[in-house]
Amino acid sequence: MRIIADYPRCEGHGLCVDQAPDVLDLDDDSELVHHYEDRDLPAELEEPARRAVDSCPVAALRLG
Amino acid sequence: MTPRDVVVVGGSTAGTTTVRELRRLGFDGRVVLVDPVDGTHRPPLSKGVLSGDDPTTARIAHDDLDAEVLRATATGLDPGRRRLRTDAGTLGYDALVVATGSHARRLVADARAGEHVLRTLEDALRLRERLASSEHVVVVGAGFLGLEAASAAVRAGARVTVVDPEPPLLRLLGAHLADVLVERCVESGIALVRSGARLLGDPVDAVLLDDATRLPADLVVTCVGDVPATQWLATAGGDAPGGLPIDAAARTAWDGVLAAGDAAAPPGPGGHRRTPYWASAAAQGRVAAATILGVPPEHDVVDPYHWTEVAGTSLKVVGPLPVDGPPDHVVEGDGPARQVVAWSGPTVAAVGLRRPLPRLRRLAADLASL
Numbered sequence: 001m002r003i004i005a006d007y008p009r010c011e012g013h014g015l016c017v018d019q020a021p022d023v024l025d026l027d028d029d030s031e032l033v034h035h036y037e038d039r040d041l042p043a044e045l046e047e048p049a050r051r052a053v054d055s056c057p058v059a060a061l062r063l064g
Numbered sequence: 065m066t067p068r069d070v071v072v073v074g075g076s077t078a079g080t081t082t083v084r085e086l087r088r089l090g091f092d093g094r095v096v097l098v099d100p101v102d103g104t105h106r107p108p109l110s111k112g113v114l115s116g117d118d119p120t121t122a123r124i125a126h127d128d129l130d131a132e133v134l135r136a137t138a139t140g141l142d143p144g145r146r147r148l149r150t151d152a153g154t155l156g157y158d159a160l161v162v163a164t165g166s167h168a169r170r171l172v173a174d175a176r177a178g179e180h181v182l183r184t185l186e187d188a189l190r191l192r193e194r195l196a197s198s199e200h201v202v203v204v205g206a207g208f209l210g211l212e213a214a215s216a217a218v219r220a221g222a223r224v225t226v227v228d229p230e231p232p233l234l235r236l237l238g239a240h241l242a243d244v245l246v247e248r249c250v251e252s253g254i255a256l257v258r259s260g261a262r263l264l265g266d267p268v269d270a271v272l273l274d275d276a277t278r279l280p281a282d283l284v285v286t287c288v289g290d291v292p293a294t295q296w297l298a299t300a301g302g303d304a305p306g307g308l309p310i311d312a313a314a315r316t317a318w319d320g321v322l323a324a325g326d327a328a329a330p331p332g333p334g335g336h337r338r339t340p341y342w343a344s345a346a347a348q349g350r351v352a353a354a355t356i357l358g359v360p361p362e363h364d365v366v367d368p369y370h371w372t373e374v375a376g377t378s379l380k381v382v383g384p385l386p387v388d389g390p391p392d393h394v395v396e397g398d399g400p401a402r403q404v405v406a407w408s409g410p411t412v413a414a415v416g417l418r419r420p421l422p423r424l425r426r427l428a429a430d431l432a433s434l
Contacts, residue, residue: 009112009121011378013371014420030418047088054084057342057371058112059105059121 001046002064003053005034009060016052016061023049024061032060067158067320067356068093071148072131073138074293076103077342078325079163080124081349083131089357095131098138098150102126107342109188110209111373114195114216122185138164141300143318159320159356162297162308163349166290166326166340171204171263178268180285182213191285195220198282202271204261206232208372210287211245214254215375217283225255225279227271232256236370238386244400244415245374252375290340292327304329307338312365314352322355324348330365343369369421377401382424383411395427406431 003023012030016023023045025033041049053061070086072079075097083095103124113119126133136152141160148155168181180191191213195201201217203210206228217224226232232249233242249256259273263284271279292307302308302316307329314322314330325345329336347367354361371380387407395412397403402416404424410431412424 006121009108009117011371011373012418012420013380014422017420018422026420030420051084051088054081055346057107057346059108062121 001041001049002039003034003036003041003049004062004064005032005037006060006062007032009058011058011060013057015055015057019055020045020048020052024052066093066358069096069156069158070094070356071096071098071155071157071160072163073098073148073160074163074165074325074327075099075126075133076124076163076165076325076345077105078165078328078345078349078352079103079161080126080129081346082161082163082324082353083129085350085353086356087130089353089359091353091357096134096155097126097129097131098134098136098148098155099126100135100137104185106183109185110182110212110216113185113188114182114192114213115219116192119185119189122188138296141297141302141321143300143321146320157320159322161314161349161352161356162294162302162316162321162323162327163325164293164296164327166292168286169289169291171261171286171288172268176263176266176268178265178284179263180283182209182285182287183290191283194283195222198222200225200279200281201283201285202227202279202281203285203287204228204263204271205287205289206230206256207236207287207289208233208370208374210285211249211254211374212372213285213287214249215252215373217285218252218254218375222283223255224253225257225281227257227259227261227273227279229258229260229274231258234386236386237381238388240387240390240400240405241379241381241413241415245372245377245379248375248377248401254375290326292329292338294327306336309336310348310365312351313355313361314348314365315355322352324352328365332366339366341370343367377416378418379413379415380419380421380424381411381413382421382428383407384409385411387411387413393431
């Protein structure tokens with residue numbers, strides 16, 4: 001499982017960071033930082049990743 | 065007793081959040097989600113979809129939910145016998161969540177052609193198509209939605225007039241924040257008119273102002289609020305124009321029936337009042353799930369987080385609104401259109417600056433503890 005981020009759509013709400021801090025982060029300029037870009041998530045991060053996708057108020061994240 | 069049969073009526077933000085939260089909290093009983101169609105993720109409609117974003121991102125697909133999906137419309141509730149009637153048959157439940165949302169309020173009662181609203185994905189796509197070929201657009205209603213629609217119309221190259229009897233955004237935000245955004249609107253070329261509005265023509269092709277001025281329009285969009293979708297609860301006595309009252313645990317007055325989202329009216333300082341915004345819909349879904357399972361909720365039923373983007377300027381606000389007077393603190397920034405400001409409410413606002421919500425919440429918590 002992967003998380004695919006739509007960077008132009010991200011508005012920096014940061015709710016995903018609360019849900020999956022080991023997968024996603026916001027840098028000092030509130031730009032999205034993706035620790036598993038183009039990489040499969042380890043099994044233990046799949047559930048937090050799902051919650052992160054569901055938490056995005058602008059649908060900038062999806063599972064792939 | 066923990067329920068085994070949970071029915072969730074309505075599958076947009078509040079309903080699907082309820083389903084997911086039930087499973088996250090470990091519920092392994094039966095969950096039936098009743099909705100004739102997939103859900104709509106509403107924030108992107110007025111923000112992205114109107115301006116050309118891929119519309120599929122605004123769809124909340126039900127097929128990846130761990131629930132039975134019943135493609136049906138709820139037609140009635142018998143709370144005494146715990147039965148839900150739908151156009152596809154009757155369902156029993158141990159717990160039921162009303163998450164049917166709301167409909168756009170219209171100015172002409174007969175759904176006359178030419179009065180466009182912005183509530184569903186279909187509405188957004190129809191508007192988008194019309195925006196491309198409209199020279200003069202009149203938007204009735206100067207709240208978040210109306211000004212977001214006006215911003216998209218200006219971007220599409222139209223001449224735009226926004227009509228509202230109230231000063232734009234004032235009642236929602238308070239004077240300081242409203243002024244900042246209104247100034248941006250004016251700079252971007254949006255004409256703001258303070259007046260009541262009557263729609264003329266069939267199909268609607270003009271708006272009549274209080275002073276008898278007739279504004280001809282290629283496109284008329286009304287953004288004048290929403291009406292809770294509780295008509296199906298009428299025979300049970302639950303069709304209240306102000307929404308279905310809930311308590312701090314998302315329970316209605318009926319045993320085993322909870323409500324979440326735009327159809328629900330959570331308790332507030334001035335009595336029960338709907339909070340038809342994304343953050344509260346999600347919060348109420350989570351609270352409803354916890355209550356059903358007898359778990360103490362981790363959230364309040366009202367999450368005072370609002371955001372908008374008007375004339376290219378973003379606004380994120382955490383805390384009670386409206387806020388009176390100038391901000392008590394300027395946390396960072398250079399000028400009112402690019403600032404993080406705070407009121408001692410505590411209310412924290414990021415204007416024109418991309419700041420994550422967790423940081424704004426921390427600022428608000430710090431202010432509260434001062």
